[in-house]
Amino acid sequence: xxxxxxxxxxxxxxxxxxxxxxxxxxxxxxxxxxxxxxxxxxxxxxxxxxxxxxxxxxxxxxxxxxxxxxxxxxxxxxxxxxxxxxxxxxxxxxxxxxxxxxx
Numbered sequence: 001x002x003x004x005x006x007x008x009x010x011x012x013x014x015x016x017x018x019x020x021x022x023x024x025x026x027x028x029x030x031x032x033x034x035x036x037x038x039x040x041x042x043x044x045x046x047x048x049x050x051x052x053x054x055x056x057x058x059x060x061x062x063x064x065x066x067x068x069x070x071x072x073x074x075x076x077x078x079x080x081x082x083x084x085x086x087x088x089x090x091x092x093x094x095x096x097x098x099x100x101x102x103x
Contacts, residue, residue, distance in 0.1 A: 022044045028048065050083070064090070
């Protein structure tokens with residue numbers, strides 16, 4: 001994010017950039033960003049790493065999840081990749097639309 005000038009931004013500030021520039025976010029901050037993405041009527045997608053792992057492992061998981069995603073449309077979708085031992089498991093689901101007054 002630093003190369004995009006986004007380091008140091010708060011989550012809700014990042015969400016503004018994500019929305020405005022149509023980014024699919026890749027994060028290990030599942031709780032905060034699931035909550036923020038639920039408030040969006042439409043969003044370009046969310047990829048979550050569970051659990052937080054070292055950068056070298058994140059790169060390997062990213063390759064795996066990108067292979068999974070392929071040419072899928074991630075609009076209003078989340079893809080979670082979980083590392084359990086040496087096995088990566090992927091779950092894809094819709095992030096449901098909620099009333100923005102919900103938190």
